[in-house]
Every structure is written in C-alpha cells, then in structure tokens.
Amino acid sequence: MAFTLPDLPYSHDALADLGMSRETLEYHHDIHHKAYVDNGNKAIEGTEWEGKSVEEIVKGTYQAGAVAQNGIFNNASQFWNHNQFWEMMGPGQTGMPGELESAITESFGSVDKFKDEFKAAGAGQFGSGWAWLVKDTDGSLKVTKTENGVNPLCFDQTALLGCDVWEHSYYIDFRNKRPAYLDNFLEKLVNWENVASRL
Numbered sequence: 001m002a003f004t005l006p007d008l009p010y011s012h013d014a015l016a017d018l019g020m021s022r023e024t025l026e027y028h029h030d031i032h033h034k035a036y037v038d039n040g041n042k043a044i045e046g047t048e049w050e051g052k053s054v055e056e057i058v059k060g061t062y063q064a065g066a067v068a069q070n071g072i073f074n075n076a077s078q079f080w081n082h083n084q085f086w087e088m089m090g091p092g093q094t095g096m097p098g099e100l101e102s103a104i105t106e107s108f109g110s111v112d113k114f115k116d117e118f119k120a121a122g123a124g125q126f127g128s129g130w131a132w133l134v135k136d137t138d139g140s141l142k143v144t145k146t147e148n149g150v151n152p153l154c155f156d157q158t159a160l161l162g163c164d165v166w167e168h169s170y171y172i173d174f175r176n177k178r179p180a181y182l183d184n185f186l187e188k189l190v191n192w193e194n195v196a197s198r199l
Contacts, residue, residue: 003037003054003079005029006086014091019184024172032168033082040075047072054080055153062154069148077149081130085164090191100196104133107141114143115186121145122165122182131182133161135199160198161190 008014008029012022044050049057054076061073069077096104101111108114114133122131125145132144132151135158144152152159163185170181 003040003076005034005037006083008086010091015089015189018091018188019173019181020089020189021173024169027172028164028169029082029086033079036075036079036082039071040079043072043075049076054083058151058153062150064154069150074149077151077153080153081149081151081162081164084159084162087194088161088191089185089189090194093189093191093193096192097196100192100199103141103199108143117143118161118163118186119179119182122163123179125165128166131163131165132157132159133195134158135160158198161195 008025012025012029015025016022044052044057049060049072052060057072057076058080061070061076063069063073096111104111104114108117118131118133121143122145125131125147127147129145129147130149130151132146134142134144134152134155136142137156141160142157144157146152146154151162163182165178165182170178174181174184
C-alpha cells in the first residue's frame with residue numbers, strides 16, 4: 001500500500017488563534033509530512049514491504065535497541081505519527097469527556113498530574129522525538145517518550161495522544177521554548193474527543 005499524504009482535518013489557519021500558525025502547518029504538514037510520504041514510497045519500492053499496511057511496516061522494521069533505525073522504518077513511522085498528530089488536535093474543542101477523565105484520574109491521580117507528567121516527558125526528551133499518552137498492554141494508561149520516529153506501535157501499545165517535539169513542530173511559533181509549546185498543546189490544541197475515541 002503506497003503512502004498518501006492525508007489532507008489536514010481543518011484549514012491551515014484553523015489553529016492560528018490557538019498557538020499553531022498557518023506557517024507552521026504549511027511547513028510541518030505540506031513539506032515535512034509530505035517528505036515522509038515521498039521518501040517512504042521510494043524506500044519500500046521493490047521490497048517485501050511494498051503493499052503492506054503502514055502498521056505492518058512500522059512493527060516489522062523496528063529494531064529494538066538499535067542506535068539508528070533504518071530508512072524504511074523512519075519514514076513509515078513518521079508518516080504514521082503525523083497522521084495521528086493532526087487528528088489529535090482541532091479548533092473549538094470542548095472539555096475532556098468523562099470516560100477519559102476518569103481513566104486518567106485513576107491512572108495518574110488527577111488530570112493535572114497527568115498533564116505535568118506529559119509535559120515533563122516532552123520537555124525531557126533529548127533531541128527529536130515524541131511524548132505519548134498510551135494504553136499499555138495491561139490496559140493501564142501511561143505517559144511515555146520516544147526518540148526520533150519511534151512510536152507506541154513498536155511496543156504493542158495504543159497511542160491515545162502524541163505530541164511531536166521535533167523542533168520543526170514548534171520553532172516558528174515558540175522558538176526554543178519547548179515547555180511553552182507543550183503547555184499550549186495540552187491547554188488549547190488537543191481534541192479530547194479524539195483522544196477518548198482511542199480508549
């Protein structure tokens with residue numbers, strides 16, 4: 001199955017008043033995400049992975065403990081990560097649905113404690129990577145962080161919420177203030193209905 005760049009689920013200006021500018025979305029979605037699509041399609045051409053689902057490719061090419069992952073994995077995983085990322089955000093969001101709030105409170109003690117842990121994971125990820133809220137294999141909710149393009153699929157976890165902490169995701173709007181970007185992401189950008197639907 002060839003990778004195809006999905007349209008954003010909202011306009012390029014839809015998040016501008018919420019801290020993510022049109023310019024960021026044009027660079028991040030239209031250029032960076034598209035590069036993972038184009039490079040991923042080239043990388044799988046003529047290989048055993050051509051025709052497989054992106055999830056199969058990510059799981060099948062991930063090398064646990066590897067200092068650097070291979071090109072097929074890097075492009076497939078970042079393609080998948082970004083597909084989730086755009087859906088996990090949105091304009092005009094309401095509060096956190098009750099089922100999700102209960103699950104988060106049960107796992108972390110409170111929503112505020114979850115947010116603090118999530119922000120600490122994102123801010124503490126050295127270099128490029130992602131912060132995640134995942135449903136683990138035992139059904140519990142956990143905050144994790146991953147380097148580069150590694151994602152919860154690699155560990156058989158369900159991604160409920162992911163935040164891209166590569167510099168290209170925040171530098172236009174927040175410069176080097178990653179903690180401020182993470183705080184803004186949780187308070188203004190997350191589509192909690194989408195997160196709840198992944199439970």
